[in-house]
Amino acid sequence: TAPRGRNPRGQGERLRAEIIDAALRLLDDLADDQALSMRAVAREVGVAATSVYIHFADRDALVLAALEHCHTDLQRAAKDAESSAADPVAALRARATLLVAWSREHPGLYKVLHESTLNRRSDMSFKEEMAQHTTAAIRRCMDAGLVPQADAATVSLDLRTAVHGAVSLRVNQPELPWPPLEDQLDRFLVKLVGVPPVAQEE
Structure with a gap:
């Protein structure tokens, strides 16, 4: 990567954002937070490693910030x-x-977000927001009388367990003859939530 020019005064947040974006790209390729180095992130951005340490004390702090940023973007996309x-x-x-x-x-970011060792030594409570929104979405279906009444939190947990299991198996055993993920998702929605099959909604 070509050396990056110095940010104008007051644009430190711009560099911080570029560091996070670079970390996300590398994490997606590596699929392992332990394989990421601050120097590699610095090279990706085109700055000295010391510039990365100004914004993040260590690798865990950088990875955690990158994942939270990714999660926020994902939440926004889901809402849209x-x-x-x-x-x-x-x-x-x-x-x-x-x-x-x-x-x-x-798949690399998925592994780091849900299966990395960072999950066991750092607070990733921001992920609970996604779970809460899924529960709220299921509750709205129940309130509208479109799916059977049940405990929305339990149904949400069942659905998330099934979806994460399907995704994790694909990521870790890609050689298996998997059915289309969207088809499997629809079966989860029908069997676990009680939504009508797609063909019956036409």
Whole structure:
């Protein structure tokens, strides 16, 4: 990467954002937070390693900030997907479809976000926001009478368990003859949440 010019005074946040973006690209390629180095991130951005340490004390701090930024962007995209849906069931399906599509496009980031050792030694409570929004989306389906009444939190946990299991197995055992992920997702929605199959909604 070509050396990066110095930021004008007051644009330190711009460099911080570029460091986070670079870390996300590298993490997606590496699929392992332990394989990331601050020097590699610095090279990706085109700055000295000391410039990275100005913003992040160590690798864990950088990875955590990058994942939280990624999670925030993903939440925003999921909300946008829901906003154009015709009803609560369509909104839930749009949210779930977007999330599984992201996991397929970014298997490396998925592994770091959900399966890295960082999960066991750092606070990633920001991920709970995604779970809460999924529970709320299921509750709206129930309130509208579009799916059977049940405990929305339990149904949400069942759905998230199934989806994460399907994604994780694909990431870690890609050689297996997997069915289309969207088809599997629709079966989860039908069996675990009680939404009508796609063919019956036409």
